[in-house]
Amino acid sequence: MHPRHKRYGAFEPTVVLGLGLIALIGFSWQFLPESLESPIDSFFEAEDEHEYLTTAAVVTPFEHVVIERGEIESSSNVEVRCLVRGRSSSSSVNILEIIPEGTWVEEGEFLVRLDDAELQTRLIQQQIICSNSKSSVIESNALMESAKLALNEYAEGTYIETLAKYQSEVFVAEENMRRAAEYLIYSARLAERGYIPDAQLDADQFALEKSKKELGVANTQLEVFTKYTRERMMTQLNAAIRTSEAKVQSREKTWELDELQLKGIEDQIKLCYITAPVAGQVVYEQNRRSSSSTILIEEGMPVRERQIIINLPDPAKMRVVAKVHESRIGFISPGQSTQLQLDSLMETSLTGTVTEVSEYPLPPISSYMSHVKEYPVSIQIDNPPQDLRPGMTAQARILIESLEDVLQIPIESVIEREDRYFCAIPDLEGKLEVREITVGSVNDTNLVVSSGLEEGELVVLNVGDADIISSLELP
Numbered sequence: 001m002h003p004r005h006k007r008y009g010a011f012e013p014t015v016v017l018g019l020g021l022i023a024l025i026g027f028s029w030q031f032l033p034e035s036l037e038s039p040i041d042s043f044f045e046a047e048d049e050h051e052y053l054t055t056a057a058v059v060t061p062f063e064h065v066v067i068e069r070g071e072i073e074s075s076s077n078v079e080v081r082c083l084v085r086g087r088s089s090s091s092s093v094n095i096l097e098i099i100p101e102g103t104w105v106e107e108g109e110f111l112v113r114l115d116d117a118e119l120q121t122r123l124i125q126q127q128i129i130c131s132n133s134k135s136s137v138i139e140s141n142a143l144m145e146s147a148k149l150a151l152n153e154y155a156e157g158t159y160i161e162t163l164a165k166y167q168s169e170v171f172v173a174e175e176n177m178r179r180a181a182e183y184l185i186y187s188a189r190l191a192e193r194g195y196i197p198d199a200q201l202d203a204d205q206f207a208l209e210k211s212k213k214e215l216g217v218a219n220t221q222l223e224v225f226t227k228y229t230r231e232r233m234m235t236q237l238n239a240a241i242r243t244s245e246a247k248v249q250s251r252e253k254t255w256e257l258d259e260l261q262l263k264g265i266e267d268q269i270k271l272c273y274i275t276a277p278v279a280g281q282v283v284y285e286q287n288r289r290s291s292s293s294t295i296l297i298e299e300g301m302p303v304r305e306r307q308i309i310i311n312l313p314d315p316a317k318m319r320v321v322a323k324v325h326e327s328r329i330g331f332i333s334p335g336q337s338t339q340l341q342l343d344s345l346m347e348t349s350l351t352g353t354v355t356e357v358s359e360y361p362l363p364p365i366s367s368y369m370s371h372v373k374e375y376p377v378s379i380q381i382d383n384p385p386q387d388l389r390p391g392m393t394a395q396a397r398i399l400i401e402s403l404e405d406v407l408q409i410p411i412e413s414v415i416e417r418e419d420r421y422f423c424a425i426p427d428l429e430g431k432l433e434v435r436e437i438t439v440g441s442v443n444d445t446n447l448v449v450s451s452g453l454e455e456g457e458l459v460v461l462n463v464g465d466a467d468i469i470s471s472l473e474l475p
Contacts, residue, residue, distance in 0.1 A: 060405065063401070133259075
């Protein structure tokens with residue numbers, strides 16, 4: 001026997017067994033209960049040898065639902081920030097004590113205590129500076145008062161005394177000149193009679209001239225004193241007063257600035273003890289920019305100025321902020337009802353209402369996802385439970401449309417051509433009839449048939465296959 005015939009003979013029992021199993025399955029399939037049949041009603045091979053999957057048009061409630069995920073947050077949230085200023089933009093202050101997360105606090109109760117050791121040191125230094133500034137102001141005021149007293153002393157004392165002195169010198173000089181003149185007349189008479197020598201007469205003449213010179217000097221001194229010396233001294237003394245007044249003002253301003261800095265440091269020390277501005281549940285702020293959920297707020301950790309430390313959300317006003325893809329954002333509008341399923345509370349189902357749809361997309365997570373546009377949608381939760389906390393994740397089922405008992409078929413069973421819709425209906429012989437239908441609402445899986453089909457009619461499910469489309473005669 002030829003080897004080829006031997007191989008065929010060896011596999012012959014296997015082929016026979018396989019054919020037998022196929023026949024047995026085909027015989028028993030008709031006795032299976034309807035509950036075990038596939039959603040696909042049937043498949044068959046038509047005359048043109050194409051296999052068709054079919055399904056029936058059914059009347060059932062229709063829902064168009066957009067399913068997205070989001071995070072829970074409070075719609076009424078108060079942020080508690082670090083308001084302690086550092087000496088530079090990169091300065092920070094450490095947390096010494098903080099209330100445990102999740103604690104419910106009332107308004108005015110303790111939240112956080114920050115390290116104020118550096119501020120206490122700065123406070124002492126600033127107190128010393130303020131004391132020195134105050135001392136300078138006192139000194140300047142004393143100098144100003146001294147300058148005013150010096151002016152009064154000169155105007156009402158020294159000037160009058162010196163003026164009287166110069167006037168006295170003029171008076172004495174005038175009297176000396178008068179006497180010298182009389183004595184010269186007397187000497188001239190005696191000289192005419194030969195009682196005194198000519199030298200004595202010359203001496204008396206010289207004494208008269210000398211007294212005249214002394215009178216001229218005394219008058220000049222008096223005139224210089226009254227016209228120039230007095231004005232010079234008054235100008236100097238007034239300038240000293242104005243200078244001392246300016247110093248007083250300058251040092252008072254410096255003292256005020258130093259006092260303001262002192263008060264600022266005292267206020268900063270007070271800000272190191274933070275209390276609750278409103279009642280709420282304590283939630284630590286997390287570094288949401290990080291890929292991890294590591295909590296950065298704890299005792300011993302540094303915080304910067306304006307950094308959020310604690311959030312105080314109102315647990316009675318909670319919402320879900322869902323991220324909706326741009327392809328579905330057009331379906332969302334305020335007022336739509338929503339079913340919410342929490343990841344942490346799978347047994348709890350919540351309801352909510354869409355309150356806000358953002359007009360602007362969220363920033364991309366990375367440059368690789370810049371082409372993905374997602375819009376935040378706020379969903380207010382109805383009657384949130386007490387154990388609901390911000391940061392939890394939830395699945396939101398936003399109800400776009402709901403219809404009662406309408407005729408539906410799968411989207412895959414419809415072909416669209418120039419705003420017209422068609423489906424393929426097989427007959428008992430496997431031939432396909434192309435029928436135009438009118439469609440209504442559409443969701444992700446089904447569409448509503450307004451006309452063109454009857455309940456229970458079979459339509460080809462895989463009508464979009466290239467071989468099937470090519471075999472159909474579409475208008």
